[in-house]
Amino acid sequence: MRDLRRRHPDAHVRTRHLDSDEARALPGRQVDALVTRTPLPIPDDGLEVTVLYDEPRCAPRPRLPPPRRQGVRQPGRLRPRAPSSPAPAWRRPGPGSGGSPPARTELRPRSGPMLADTFEDKLEVVADGRAVAIVPAGDRRSTLRDDLVTIPVDGIEPCQVAVVTRAGDRNPLVARFRESARNCLAR
Known part of the structure; x- marks a missing residue:
């Protein structure tokens, strides 16, 4: 212009x-x-x-917090471990305090598509970890957010x-x- x-x-x-x-x-x-x-x-x-x-296209993803740095005191003693059993199901306390088992609560995504009216609404859902998006790499709106990073997407037409x-x-x-x-x- x-x-x-x-x-x-x-x-x-x-x-x-x-x-x-x-x-x-x-x-x-x-x-x-x-x-x-x-x-x-x-x-x-x-x-x-x-x-x-x-x-090209990219995918905005939630920025993960930096991992905690933990020192290893005796590296010679580290041994590979067998994978642990699957994580336990989410549970909430059951009625009473005796031998009654706790009730099981399953966490699952809401059914149906997530609705977002604006591009910024879509980025909010991506930042929250509830959706994946593929956007043009030159669209800087996703890089202006501190809580998102972008990664290149290969194998898709620009x-x-x-x-x-x-x-x-x-x-x-x-x-x-x-x-x-x-x-x-x-x-």
Whole structure:
């Protein structure tokens, strides 16, 4: 946008950040161009897509607390141990205090999908350890949180960052914006 404003100082050029529920703003003529990631959130009929670069994907994960450092006093005495028995089931105290066994409580995830309205809501669920997400590596919103780290995801196609405009748009600034985006953003 700065390059376009510098090259065309008399033009009225405005930036507008869209939410995913505003994906129809381009075909609906509320905006003239989008810089977005593919796959597109809208049908690409009647649109011109100019790919700027490929972007790998990553997975935000909860940041684990640093492990406690415990010294070993007699390393020569360490022996491998057989794996311990499975962890006991979660239990709560049973009624009475005698020989009655405690009642068993199972912990299981809630059924059905977790609903999150915004990207930030999704990151909150990931940080809480209740979900896994795959996001574009260039989306810095997940790296701005101290409670998340990102790890690269291999074996999945990258998304693409692209300029999308209406096909056949005769506005000369649209073509110049696409040119500016290629010059400034293409890798």
